[in-house]
Amino acid sequence: MKLVLLVLFSIFAINSSYASEKKEQFQARMKKDLASFDAEIERLKEKSSEAAGNAKDQIDEQLKKVEVQRMTVTEKMGELSRSSGDAWKEVKKGVESAYSEMKNAFKKASSHFKK
Numbered sequence: 001m002k003l004v005l006l007v008l009f010s011i012f013a014i015n016s017s018y019a020s021e022k023k024e025q026f027q028a029r030m031k032k033d034l035a036s037f038d039a040e041i042e043r044l045k046e047k048s049s050e051a052a053g054n055a056k057d058q059i060d061e062q063l064k065k066v067e068v069q070r071m072t073v074t075e076k077m078g079e080l081s082r083s084s085g086d087a088w089k090e091v092k093k094g095v096e097s098a099y100s101e102m103k104n105a106f107k108k109a110s111s112h113f114k115k
Contacts, residue, residue, distance in 0.1 A: 023080070023088045030077060030095060034070075037102070041066060044110055055112055062109030069102035 041063070048059045076095040083091045 023083075023092075026092060027077070027080060030099070033099070034073065034077075037106070038070075040106065041070070044106070044113075047113055051112070059109055059112050062105060062112075065105045066102060066109055069098065069105050072098045073102055 044059075044066075045063060048056060048063060051059055073095065076091065076098045080088055080091045080095055
């Protein structure tokens with residue numbers, strides 16, 4: 001009986017360790033992606049400063065949306081850091097959704113330069 005419990009505990013520990021490792025990998029990838037994305041946001045801000053009139057207003061409005069979405073991603077990443085066990089998988093979905101919305105807002109803002 002003790003051996004069975006020991007084996008089950010070991011399996012649980014390995015699974016928990018594996019889940020944690022995947023969480024850490026996801027966090028590392030997201031941090032890298034966000035750093036690259038932040039650089040893209042800065043480049044778009046520089047381009048925006050060169051725009052004029054109505055186009056500049058539209059771009060700046062879209063950039064504000066991007067920044068709001070960026071803050072949402074940061075908040076979700078904080079939730080992810082605080083999550084444990086298998087709960088992080090649900091939080092991961094929220095991070096991915098917020099990241100996707102941020103990318104869409106960025107595409108909309110940067111589309112003004114592709115015209």
